[in-house]
Amino acid sequence: MPQDVTFDLPFDTPVSEHLEYARARHLRWIWDMGLVRSTAGFEEYKSWDLPLAAARTYPYASADDMVVLMNWFSLAFLFDDQFDAGQPDRADRIAEVARELIVTPLRPAGSRPRVVCPITLAWAEVWNSLSAGMSLTWQTRFAASWGRFLVAHCEEVDLAARGLAGTLDLEEYALFRRRTVGIHHSIDAGERSRGFEVPPQAMAHPLMERMRDLAADTIGFMNDIHSFERERRRGDGHNLIAVLHREGHGSWQEAAQQAYRMTTECLQEYLELEARVPRMCDELRLDEDERTRVRMGVEAIQHWINGNYEWALVSGRYAAAKEGPVATAELAGRGSVDDLLAV
Amino acid sequence: MPQDVTFDLPFDTPVSEHLEYARARHLRWIWDMGLVRSTAGFEEYKSWDLPLAAARTYPYASADDMVVLMNWFSLAFLFDDQFDAGQPDRADRIAEVARELIVTPLRPAGSRPRVVCPITLAWAEVWNSLSAGMSLTWQTRFAASWGRFLVAHCEEVDLAARGLAGTLDLEEYALFRRRTVGIHHSIDAGERSRGFEVPPQAMAHPLMERMRDLAADTIGFMNDIHSFERERRRGDGHNLIAVLHREGHGSWQEAAQQAYRMTTECLQEYLELEARVPRMCDELRLDEDERTRVRMGVEAIQHWINGNYEWALVSGRYAAAKEGPVATAELAGRGSVDDLLAV
Numbered sequence: 268m269p270q271d272v273t274f275d276l277p278f279d280t281p282v283s284e285h286l287e288y289a290r291a292r293h294l295r296w297i298w299d300m301g302l303v304r305s306t307a308g309f310e311e312y313k314s315w316d317l318p319l320a321a322a323r324t325y326p327y328a329s330a331d332d333m334v335v336l337m338n339w340f341s342l343a344f345l346f347d348d349q350f351d352a353g354q355p356d357r358a359d360r361i362a363e364v365a366r367e368l369i370v371t372p373l374r375p376a377g378s379r380p381r382v383v384c385p386i387t388l389a390w391a392e393v394w395n396s397l398s399a400g401m402s403l404t405w406q407t408r409f410a411a412s413w414g415r416f417l418v419a420h421c422e423e424v425d426l427a428a429r430g431l432a433g434t435l436d437l438e439e440y441a442l443f444r445r446r447t448v449g450i451h452h453s454i455d456a457g458e459r460s461r462g463f464e465v466p467p468q469a470m471a472h473p474l475m476e477r478m479r480d481l482a483a484d485t486i487g488f489m490n491d492i493h494s495f496e497r498e499r500r501r502g503d504g505h506n507l508i509a510v511l512h513r514e515g516h517g518s519w520q521e522a523a524q525q526a527y528r529m530t531t532e533c534l535q536e537y538l539e540l541e542a543r544v545p546r547m548c549d550e551l552r553l554d555e556d557e558r559t560r561v562r563m564g565v566e567a568i569q570h571w572i573n574g575n576y577e578w579a580l581v582s583g584r585y586a587a588a589k590e591g592p593v594a595t596a597e598l599a600g601r602g603s604v605d606d607l608l609a610v
Numbered sequence: 611m612p613q614d615v616t617f618d619l620p621f622d623t624p625v626s627e628h629l630e631y632a633r634a635r636h637l638r639w640i641w642d643m644g645l646v647r648s649t650a651g652f653e654e655y656k657s658w659d660l661p662l663a664a665a666r667t668y669p670y671a672s673a674d675d676m677v678v679l680m681n682w683f684s685l686a687f688l689f690d691d692q693f694d695a696g697q698p699d700r701a702d703r704i705a706e707v708a709r710e711l712i713v714t715p716l717r718p719a720g721s722r723p724r725v726v727c728p729i730t731l732a733w734a735e736v737w738n739s740l741s742a743g744m745s746l747t748w749q750t751r752f753a754a755s756w757g758r759f760l761v762a763h764c765e766e767v768d769l770a771a772r773g774l775a776g777t778l779d780l781e782e783y784a785l786f787r788r789r790t791v792g793i794h795h796s797i798d799a800g801e802r803s804r805g806f807e808v809p810p811q812a813m814a815h816p817l818m819e820r821m822r823d824l825a826a827d828t829i830g831f832m833n834d835i836h837s838f839e840r841e842r843r844r845g846d847g848h849n850l851i852a853v854l855h856r857e858g859h860g861s862w863q864e865a866a867q868q869a870y871r872m873t874t875e876c877l878q879e880y881l882e883l884e885a886r887v888p889r890m891c892d893e894l895r896l897d898e899d900e901r902t903r904v905r906m907g908v909e910a911i912q913h914w915i916n917g918n919y920e921w922a923l924v925s926g927r928y929a930a931a932k933e934g935p936v937a938t939a940e941l942a943g944r945g946s947v948d949d950l951l952a953v
Contacts, residue, residue: 381768
């Protein structure tokens with residue numbers, strides 16, 4: 268299933284004007300922080316073009332904040348690849364580092380990590396900037412969204428380490444994917460990127476909760492389609508197409524078509540709910556300023572659905588054909604060429 | 611400084627009618643769960659009478675929920691005592707267990723712990739009941755409050771393990787105490803105990819945030835006064851009276867008097883803010899039902915300030931004079947007679 272599967276998305280979202288400036292600063296930062304440790308790792312990292320993902324998903328961030336958001340993306344994506352199938356006890360180190368990443372937003376900003384490695388040091392620095400100026404309520408929401416994602420990531424690694432990656436049925440996988448895709452905290456960060464907050468009573472409304480879940484499902488399934496070749500090369504069984512194929516939904520091609528239909532159904536339901544937002548604002552008796560912040564919160568979701576999509580079509584991360592040390596490492600079950608969990 | 615220092619609290623709070631029934635079920639549960647492992651540990655535990663604390667702080671819980679709340683108190687208080695000054699590397703095990711306790715509310719309820727010991731197994735079971743019927747917003751708030759407390763507890767243990775318990779100045783200590791006292795999540799649980807939720811926009815209001823902080827300060831400082839003899843016996847330097855004495859606020863008696871004044875000042879400021887709650891409800895344009903839930907949220911704070919106070923006056927946990935194996939263990943720097951962090 269190729270990376271160039273296209274979807275018809277009804278959003279037209281901008282790209283940050285700070286992309287080039289912020290990318291240059293960001294690429295220096297990841298060397299300084301030890302987030303790349305080899306030329307091969309750096310070449311692979313550059314080919315993903317995460318700066319473009321940040322510039323598309325957070326188009327209104329200031330130049331300085333755009334660098335922070337790129338820095339955050341780098342540590343999250345690089346951490347995601349640290350499992351090594353040849354070392355099952357690596358799962359314990361991943362859990363240890365993940366738990367440090369979880370507690371960072373629960374400490375006063377600026378605290379030093381208790382578990383030290385390039386990933387945790389980078390996150391402590393990023394969180395210091397990412398939390399600046401945001402309310403306790405937002406920090407609480409972000410911390411829980413981020414923590415739920417990282418806990419789910421550890422469960423994914425634990426399943427892989429025990430050789431159980433391919434054992435979830437379709438319903439279990441769909442719920443699991445919603446947790447592993449990491450969209451809730453990514454949408455939360457949209458508020459930070461534009462310096463606003465969705466009113467708490469709107470964020471707590473079942474409509475908004477369901478919209479966030481559906482955005483996560485849409486993006487997670489879309490990602491499973493676009494990253495299918497990469498994940499097959501890496502032996503990763505956590506992919507919607509693989510689950511559908513295993514569950515008897517026909518050939519690989521048919522499983523891929525079914526995955527496509529499921530994705531568009533999630534998107535369709537999301538769009539239907541989006542149309543009900545004005546009624547929710549009436550129900551909550553929101554004033555004009557609060558309605559504006561709800562609208563910006565919805566835009567943050569749209570920026571993620573569309574921005575992530577546009578980036579995935581061109582990112583080298585999901586390239587079907589790959590050669591060299593990174594492909595060799597992936598074929599051997601190693602998630603990455605650089606070990607970022609060592610001191 | 612004796613346990614019988616009294617305060618003039620302007621709240622008259624009820625005691626649960628389910629105290630005796632729930633206490634009996636709870637005491638069987640802690641044996642079944644391995645939360646006491648010796649007769650000496652059980653005698654000590656019974657002398658604290660945590661069931662009375664739960665019955666005073668959550669007076670309106672149902673009989674079944676009262677058992678759950680007592681069960682929760684037991685694991686939290688017993689975990690609090692697991693540091694052993696003679697084994698500084700014990701701090702790493704405490705951090706490992708604390709992080710498991712932090713991630714439990716971030717997983718789907720009913721999940722099995724990744725770090726297994728009596729404390730984590732007990733918490734997974736309790737959380738399953740404690741989270742039942744509560745919104746995602748409440749669960750998010752509870753998880754963050756609980757996580758902030760446990761991270762602060764680990765910092766306290768780390769300072770003790772490195773011999774640095776007595777190095778915080780007064781201002782640092784006051785902020786630290788607000789985090790280690792564990793009141794924010796305890797107040798959150800008040801909503802669960804009566805089956806309601808404070809409207810999110812009220813909970814996010816600076817007035818409510820400040821009231822919660824002041825309740826935490828009041829209860830933390832009060833606890834430092836009532837537990838002073840116990841903590842001196844245990845060699846615990848994290849106590850307001852000890853900090854004031856070290857910072858040159860006169861004799862022990864004078865330091866205790868100063869601690870008393872600081873406590874009543876926090877309480878006074880809390881009461882002044884409480885009087886502004888109706889104006890906050892106007893400002894937020896709350897309807898009658900929402901105002902009722904705000905009032906119940908304020909009552910949850912009052913139940914904690916007064917209920918904890920009434921319990922502390924009579925609990926064997928803070929007894930000045932103590933003999934037998936527990937006192938011997940405490941004098942030797944061991945936090946408890948039973949190790950609850952081993953499998």
